[in-house]
Amino acid sequence: MFDDSLETLRKRRSAKWRTYPADVLPLAVAEMDCSLAPPITAALREAVDAADTGYSAAQPDLGAAIAGFAARRWGWELDPAAITAVADVGVGVVELLRMLTRPADAVVISPPVYPPFFQWPVEAGAQLREVPLTADFRLDLPALEAAFAAHPAVYVLCNPHNPVGRVHTHDELAALVRLARLYGVTIVSDEIHAPLVLPGAEFTPLLSIPGAAQVAVSVVSASKAFNLAGLKCAAIVTGDPAMAALVERFPHDVRWRTGHFGVLATVAAFTEGDAWLDELLTELDARRAELGEHLRTRLPKVGWLPPEATYLAWLDCRALGEDDEPRELFLSQGRVGLEPGTRFGARGASYVRLNFGTSADILDEATARMARVTAG
Numbered sequence: 001m002f003d004d005s006l007e008t009l010r011k012r013r014s015a016k017w018r019t020y021p022a023d024v025l026p027l028a029v030a031e032m033d034c035s036l037a038p039p040i041t042a043a044l045r046e047a048v049d050a051a052d053t054g055y056s057a058a059q060p061d062l063g064a065a066i067a068g069f070a071a072r073r074w075g076w077e078l079d080p081a082a083i084t085a086v087a088d089v090g091v092g093v094v095e096l097l098r099m100l101t102r103p104a105d106a107v108v109i110s111p112p113v114y115p116p117f118f119q120w121p122v123e124a125g126a127q128l129r130e131v132p133l134t135a136d137f138r139l140d141l142p143a144l145e146a147a148f149a150a151h152p153a154v155y156v157l158c159n160p161h162n163p164v165g166r167v168h169t170h171d172e173l174a175a176l177v178r179l180a181r182l183y184g185v186t187i188v189s190d191e192i193h194a195p196l197v198l199p200g201a202e203f204t205p206l207l208s209i210p211g212a213a214q215v216a217v218s219v220v221s222a223s224k225a226f227n228l229a230g231l232k233c234a235a236i237v238t239g240d241p242a243m244a245a246l247v248e249r250f251p252h253d254v255r256w257r258t259g260h261f262g263v264l265a266t267v268a269a270f271t272e273g274d275a276w277l278d279e280l281l282t283e284l285d286a287r288r289a290e291l292g293e294h295l296r297t298r299l300p301k302v303g304w305l306p307p308e309a310t311y312l313a314w315l316d317c318r319a320l321g322e323d324d325e326p327r328e329l330f331l332s333q334g335r336v337g338l339e340p341g342t343r344f345g346a347r348g349a350s351y352v353r354l355n356f357g358t359s360a361d362i363l364d365e366a367t368a369r370m371a372r373v374t375a376g
């Protein structure tokens with residue numbers, strides 16, 4: 001599934017392949033270099049052949065597909081009718097924040113975290129509060145309790161967590177839910193990376209925690225695991241009438257903004273994509289091991305904690321420079337494009353995020369280039 005040559009990949013016109021000059025290996029933007037899962041290709045081809053290119057009508061197929069996938073993969077029983085399609089995860093989170101906050105309200109996030117987490121509360125007109133992860137990249141529950149005691153409106157959870165790859169445990173999430181209930185904070189759980197939990201870790205859907213449904217809402221998507229980001233489909237999942245009522249208050253037009261091809265591809269992915277996804281996870285597990293070996297032998301000054309999920313590696317380059325100097329070094333001299341750590345918050349200084357959702361050969365070449373500019 002990572003069989004395409006660089007020459008073929010460079011013909012792609014998506015952001016990953018348009019962000020850097022042609023001599024740079026792009027390992028920044030979170031798109032994978034894989035081929036599409038065959039059921040997705042078939043669904044999209046069928047739609048093109050039938051000129052089926054109108055507005056999306058997501059339900060009931062999307063709800064049934066997500067509920068089936070959640071039950072099979074995670075033992076999470078959810079109501080297919082309690083699912084609302086949105087254009088993407090960002091739109092879903094921002095619309096939820098608009099419903100859940102007033103201008104003086106605070107929204108808490110835990111950096112280092114996916115850069116739009118810093119923007120979504122601002123876009124919704126609320127105030128941002130940061131409660132960083134602990135030094136070993138876990139939820140800092142005592143610090144979160146202190147922050148929740150000041151009664152922020154919302155905590156936006158990243159589960160699993162981008163960029164550190166942490167899969168929060170059942171106990172951590174249960175403790176988070178207890179705090180949310182105690183202090184009246186609503187949790188919005190971004191679970192876009194959930195299908196990408198790698199061997200060795202187990203995903204806990206937040207809404208599967210007893211008592212969570214009354215204080216939490218989740219946003220899910222097939223777009224990361226099945227590489228569908230450009231097709232524009234994600235879904236909000238609720239498990240309680242009060243939370244469902246929030247979604248019902250969305251402006252009427254929101255549901256018209258979801259991509260029709262996104263819905264068709266997501267239904268195919270979540271209905272018929274399990275075998276392909278299992279193969280992908282095996283590949284990513286191998287790539288994670290290869291990256292660990294390359295770092296150990298070629299880049300000994302670079303530290304990392306192997307991610308438990310995703311194809312993103314959070315690399316500690318503090319021995320190589322300050323702020324974004326390591327990223328600049330790898331880009332300008334090594335011709336490898338990586339995501340600068342500072343985009344993920346102040347504690348990302350001297351880190352870079354590397355996308356290993358690619359072939360063994362490209363990862364080999366990228367780490368060899370990185371090693372050449374750090375030698376000596």
Ligand SMILES: Cc1ncc(COP(=O)(O)O)c(C=O)c1O
Nearest residue numbers: 030088089090114162190192234
């Ligand atoms: C945690 C997280 N949330 C959301 C997104 C973006 O999702 P969407 O394109 O559906 O807004 C990403 C993309 O990498 C992500 O890592």
